[in-house]
Amino acid sequence: MADVLLAAAAVGLWLLAYLLFRIFTRPASPSPAPATMDLGAESPAVVSLLVNRWSLTEDAAESTLLDLAARRFIELRQPGNDPMQTTVHLSSSPPASNDLFPYERQVLDRIRGLAVGGVVPIAALTFRNASESSSWNNRLRKSVIAHARELGLSQRRISRTMSAVLSVLAAGVGLAVGYAAWHFGIGKAEDDRPPWFAFAFFTFAALSALGARSLGERDTEAGRATAARWLGVRDWLRGHDQFAELPPAAVAIWDRYLAYGAAVGATRLASAVLDLEMGNKRLVWSSFGGVWHRVRVRYPRFWPRYGRTLPHLLVRGIAYAGIGSLILKFLNDLWYCRWIGIALLLLGVYMLVRTILDVAIAREITGEVLWRETWKTKRQNEDNPAVPWLDHLAIDDGRADRTTAWGLPTEWASQCHDGDTVTITVRPWSRRIVKVVTVGQGRSREMTETVTEEETGELSLAMMPAAATPPLFSDEDIAAVVGRPVASSPLPLGLQFTAAGTGKPVLLLQSLSGLPGRVAWRANQRGQQLPGGAYVNGDRAAFRLGETTYVVTLMGEGRGGRAHLPWLVAQAGQRAGS
Known part of the structure; x- marks a missing residue:
């Protein structure tokens, strides 16, 4: 009986050691740093890992998609008041993809694989096969974790050293169980039952496998400091009620702020519309x-x-x-x-x-x-x-x-x-x-619900302030830039100009005032600076008139008018001055 109790005590001590390892390696919950609007260098997917206590969620893929849109690899267009009608368009002249991380390229490859004629509805990104969804998301998860480890922001929760210690202890437990089996006569020459060392080996193998099982990621010193800083960004974004109700197409104005907002869990509507898995x-x-x-x-x-x-x-x-x-x-x-x-x-x-x-x-x-x-x-x-x-x-x-x-x-x-x-x-x-x-x-x-026009009507009005009238651009101005007749139509995020005859979008004009306007201006201060403080960056131009920020984005066939964007901005300045 003493041998049985000794073997049971050995197993109990091993389980206690394993429990202590799990307790002392639990991911930290860092306190948020002071609220700030300053973004860091980490990708949205890595930020999603850090702010969720080193546990990756679907926010990683969703925020990566928004970040690809902010960096002009794709475009998100919302033709009506329903964000579920958003479509993803492949950019005809995307930036070089050499700098993309593997998980970013994985998201971009899925969009390219589903696109027909360069377009894919946002709802079509959802997986229809559970095993395919699991495989795709597991691959993305491993890629994001590997990147976080390279940056020194994450590490294995049960390290290899801890696993080795647990394996050594498991060997001792196996010997104790084997000795108890031998002492009870199990496995002796006259016995047909399994030999005693089979009990020892099975115990060692089972406990070693349990000790080596992955429990996910945990924090590092650098990871805790970085997570605290991004939690401060989350608090700043959550301090503005309107931000949570921004649709995915708002990335054209908010730039990478919307992507990082999705990463830290501050974008309720955009995250509800985007879905790259089976649901959670x-x-x-x-x-x-x-x-x-x-x-x-x-x-x-x-x-x-x-x-x-x-x-x-x-x-x-x-x-x-x-x-x-x-x-x-x-x-x-x-x-x-x-x-x-x-x-x-x-x-x-x-x-x-x-x-x-x-x-x-x-x-x-x-x-x-x-x-x-x-x-x-x-x-x-x-x-x-x-x-x-x-x-x-x-x-x-x-x-x-x-x-x-x-x-x-x-x-x-x-x-x-x-x-x-x-x-x-x-x-x-x-x-x-x-x-x-x-x-x-x-x-x-x-998470799969459709947001109706009634629910977004108030937001649409807030996104188009009274400063947009009288109009800064006429249809003739836009036609001169894109080289074809156009017609304008209002959208929740501004005005859309489409080519006459085909109806395809060629230019989008968006305006924001107040805090959203200041954030949009900060996000779009890049590229070539024009007289008067305006900026032109590829297919996009941004300028401020008073407290209102205006963003002009060329789309589709309208991209041929990039060289005329400075002239278009100058036209807006002259009309505003008059």
Whole structure:
């Protein structure tokens, strides 16, 4: 018996060492630096890794796509008020792609592979095959992590040294288990059972594999400082309510700010429209508390107490205690039966006590519904299919950025809709909901929802201030630049000029005032500086009149008029002066 206890103690000590390694290597949660609008040199995908506690989310691919648009590799165009109508256009004269990181090239290659005639709808970027989505996103994840490690901003959570230490300890545990098996006569010459060293090797292999398993990334000293700085950028962006409701096409004005906003989780609408995977129920947007943020959700499945009713738990506890008592009474002479009886008796008593306390300490939680899905089903009979009787319900109560789903009886599912604010009465130990009260109605916030014109109308007005009238450019001015007749039409982000006859966009004029205007001006101060402080950079020109920033972008066939952009800016200055 002493040998068995020694082997059990060895396994327990190894598990304790492994647990301590996991505790001491948990990724840090650095405090944000002071709010700032100064961007750093790190790519948006790497920033997404750092600000999410060294865990990569779908923000990495989405922010990379926006960054490619900001750097003119692609164009994002929104022809109407619905951001879901956004289309991605391949640039006819993109910059050199030699400087792209592998994960940036991977996103660009997917867009090029799906484009037909140089255009792909934004909704077509979503994967339709789960295995393809998993493979593509895993490849992108490894590439981003490798880049972060090269920069010294990330490292393996369980280092190779720690894995080696755990393997050495596992070898000692294997010897202890093998010795206990040998001492009990397992594997001796007269025994047909597996030899004792098979137990030793299996124990060593299992524990070594567990110790070598990847647990993701963790922080470094440089990574913590960089993450704190980017968290300061996130706080600055979140301080402006309008920023969260910017559509993807706004990258034409906000430049890389929108890409980094997606990376740090500050762009609710743009991130909702963009989707480069199958969707993630474990990372859900929430507006509870007045600020858009993402909440990580864990879904309990395997523990038998989760979601169970009070009678079920009481019966199970009584059954365990009763079986254990019977074993102790009638099979007490066998040592292993004695231990089994004691374990069952203690488990039954524990379940009874915890079930009673669970009812006594039931509490109320108020929060926003994040996600609801079927959890457990049962078959009524052979002729009828399985019917659900318990759902998972994830609630954000505003206490933390992580939560665990509760067990919701299916008959109450109709009372809980995504985005609703509800008050639930719960039993914490069994995680079962016993009462639901809807406090406030909310629209669906699923990541695949379509944003309607009514929801973006206010934003559209804010993006086109009164300073845009009288018009700075006439149709004749634009026709002189692009070399063909044009017609103008209003858009949520400004005015779009299309070629007469074909209807294809050739020029986009956008204007912003106030804080968005100052940010747009800062983002577009690049390229050739013109008299009066305007800038021309390739297909784009930017200038300020008073407190309003104007951005002119040539598109499609209109790019042939690059040489005339300085003249067009001068025309705007003359009209404004008159």
